Amino acid sequence: MAILNRTSQTEDQTRTRILKAALKLFAHQGYDGATTRDLAEKAGVAEGTLFRHFTNKKAILIEVATQGWIEILTDLLTELSEMGSYKAVAQVMRRRMMNLHQNADLFKVCFMEAQFHPDLRDRIEKDVVEKMMGVAEAFFQTAMDQGIYRPMNPKMVARVFLGMFTIAGFSQDTIMVPGSSPHEMKEMAEGIADIFLNGVLQNRES
Numbered sequence: 001m002a003i004l005n006r007t008s009q010t011e012d013q014t015r016t017r018i019l020k021a022a023l024k025l026f027a028h029q030g031y032d033g034a035t036t037r038d039l040a041e042k043a044g045v046a047e048g049t050l051f052r053h054f055t056n057k058k059a060i061l062i063e064v065a066t067q068g069w070i071e072i073l074t075d076l077l078t079e080l081s082e083m084g085s086y087k088a089v090a091q092v093m094r095r096r097m098m099n100l101h102q103n104a105d106l107f108k109v110c111f112m113e114a115q116f117h118p119d120l121r122d123r124i125e126k127d128v129v130e131k132m133m134g135v136a137e138a139f140f141q142t143a144m145d146q147g148i149y150r151p152m153n154p155k156m157v158a159r160v161f162l163g164m165f166t167i168a169g170f171s172q173d174t175i176m177v178p179g180s181s182p183h184e185m186k187e188m189a190e191g192i193a194d195i196f197l198n199g200v201l202q203n204r205e206s
Contacts, residue, residue, distance in 0.1 A: 015053045017045070018045065018049075019064050020043075021043035022034075022042075022043075022060045022064050023109060025038055025039055025042055026064065026109045026113065027104075027105035031113050031116075031117070058117070061109075061120060062120050065106070066127050068103065069106070069110065072103060077139070079095065081139065089161075090189055090193035093189040093192055094189035094190065129162075133155065133162070137157075138154075140161070141154040160196070161196060164192055164195075
């Protein structure tokens with residue numbers, strides 16, 4: 001039994017190593033530019049080992065993208081469920097943004113390759129977006145039921161929030177200057193949260 005467990009752990013470690021190597025290669029060379037030989041060399045395994053764990057290179061791409069997204073959004077939704085106040089979105093957003101730049105390779109792979117691989121896009125939609133939307137929708141519905149958020153379509157609110165969160169993941173390369181300080185990151189997170197919670201219209205009495 002102990003031998004079987006050690007073998008299983010070794011196989012899991014090899015699979016993880018392959019996925020990490022694939023993420024780096026796909027992000028910097030593109031899916032088409034990275035060969036299975038490149039991938040095997042980067043992962044430190046024989047080329048045949050790749051196909052013992054995955055049916056083909058496309059399967060590796062899909063696994064890299066879906067698992068990465070599941071981890072990121074699971075962390076986000078877990079933190080939302082544990083926050084002390086429904087108005088504490090800025091704190092959650094700030095903590096997530098501080099970590100999201102570490103996932104720049106994942107964002108690059110997902111958004112670059114999804115447009116060329118419909119099967120990847122469909123898998124992300126089915127395995128990630130649909131499941132996470134359900135959790136987020138329930139979260140916002142609870143806030144509405146408690147009178148904290150105004151009554152709206154919770155699915156639409158969840159989609160807007162996750163969309164803003166995703167764009168925030170690119171903050172260091174797009175909406176913020178590269179190398180931005182923690183203070184600047186905090187201001188951006190609070191600004192995004194403020195727009196989400198309060199909108200952009202001036203509150204005027206009629």
